Amino acid sequence: MNAPRLGFIGAGRLGSALALACVRAGLAVPAVASARAASAAQMAERLPGCAAVAAQQVVDRCDLVFVTTPDAAIAPTVAALQWRPGVAVVHCSGATEVAALQPAQRAGAATGGFHPMQTFADAEAAARSLAGCTITVEAEDAALDALLVALCERLGCAVNRLPPGMRARYHAAAGYASQFVNALLAEAARVWAGWGASEADTVRAMLPLVRGTLAAIESGGIAQGMPGPVSRGDVGTVAKHVQALATLDAATLQSYRLLCDRTVDLALARGSLDAERAAQLRALLAPAA
Numbered sequence: 433m434n435a436p437r438l439g440f441i442g443a444g445r446l447g448s449a450l451a452l453a454c455v456r457a458g459l460a461v462p463a464v465a466s467a468r469a470a471s472a473a474q475m476a477e478r479l480p481g482c483a484a485v486a487a488q489q490v491v492d493r494c495d496l497v498f499v500t501t502p503d504a505a506i507a508p509t510v511a512a513l514q515w516r517p518g519v520a521v522v523h524c525s526g527a528t529e530v531a532a533l534q535p536a537q538r539a540g541a542a543t544g545g546f547h548p549m550q551t552f553a554d555a556e557a558a559a560r561s562l563a564g565c566t567i568t569v570e571a572e573d574a575a576l577d578a579l580l581v582a583l584c585e586r587l588g589c590a591v592n593r594l595p596p597g598m599r600a601r602y603h604a605a606a607g608y609a610s611q612f613v614n615a616l617l618a619e620a621a622r623v624w625a626g627w628g629a630s631e632a633d634t635v636r637a638m639l640p641l642v643r644g645t646l647a648a649i650e651s652g653g654i655a656q657g658m659p660g661p662v663s664r665g666d667v668g669t670v671a672k673h674v675q676a677l678a679t680l681d682a683a684t685l686q687s688y689r690l691l692c693d694r695t696v697d698l699a700l701a702r703g704s705l706d707a708e709r710a711a712q713l714r715a716l717l718a719p720a721a
């Protein structure tokens with residue numbers, strides 16, 4: 433398939449962004465569908481040479497179909513359509529097994545997973561942020577696998593492999609680099625709110641810090657790139673933190689203790705903490721302390 437015709441079913445955040453990025457990479461997206469005709473029409477408008485059609489027509493007119501509905505709608509959407517040998521269908525869900533596409537496979541279609549490890553909100557911004565991302569590709573069929581890998585290269589993305597049966601675990605892990613970052617900054621904002629700082633104040637002050645940490649991880653790795661008092665074996669500073677947070681709510685102190693305890697492992701791996709000070713820190717961070 434030198435010039436595959438790509439189709440999309442599901443005109444949401446990911447579908448719109450991925451289709452736009454594909455078109456900008458010189459690929460043809462002749463047909464899109466969605467639950468609501470208006471969504472499909474809006475998506476098609478942004479894609480030169482694309483028509484908003486019924487889902488079955490996407491299958492009939494395209495070589496590779498992306499099912500970009502919400503996760504729960506993937507299996508019923510695929511089961512309701514007529515598939516044929518020679519066509520391929522993939523979903524873009526991190527947590528859903530490729531087996532959700534079995535009805536298409538039984539009809540002779542090749543099936544796979546194509547999960548971009550990126551957050552998609554606004555289609556335009558998301559399409560621009562796709563290059564440089566990693567896309568997890570999973571396909572038993574060798575021709576489809578090669579096509580998906582070529583597509584990643586065309587989009588400027590790196591390829592990650594995943595064996596079958598691992599998607600829920602893999603997707604749970606991705607949360608540490610996405611929504612858990614929000615949860616961590618929410619913890620910081622809650623503490624800052626104690627002296628009247630706004631969320632905007634916290635975000636403005638913390639974002640450069642987050643970026644600095646990410647840069648250190650990029651150059652040194654997770655353990656070597658870790659900043660902070662635990663990495664320096666500074667037991668006294670951690671004791672001050674625990675004491676200060678103990679005057680706030682129990683949940684804030686609990687999450688600080690848990691996360692700080694994880695950093696002890698990293699500092700040991702980094703070689704910047706000896707066993708004695710690690711034991712002191714662990715005692716300080718234990719819930720009974």
Ligand SMILES: NC(=O)c1ccc[n+]([C@@H]2O[C@H](COP(=O)([O-])OP(=O)(O)OC[C@H]3O[C@@H](n4cnc5c(N)ncnc54)[C@H](OP(=O)(O)O)[C@@H]3O)[C@@H](O)[C@H]2O)c1
Nearest residue numbers: 442443444445446466467468471500501502524525551552
């Ligand atoms: N957003 C992300 O950051 C992200 C990142 C990686 C992977 N993903 C994966 O990408 C997929 C889509 O997620 P999303 O965030 O783009 O969801 P979304 O913004 O909610 O969009 C899903 C779209 O699917 C359409 N839809 C719903 N049921 C349908 C059906 N039965 N048939 C056809 N279209 C249907 C809806 O269209 P209408 O507007 O017509 O109602 C909606 O616009 C999911 O599998 C998700 O796990 C998302």
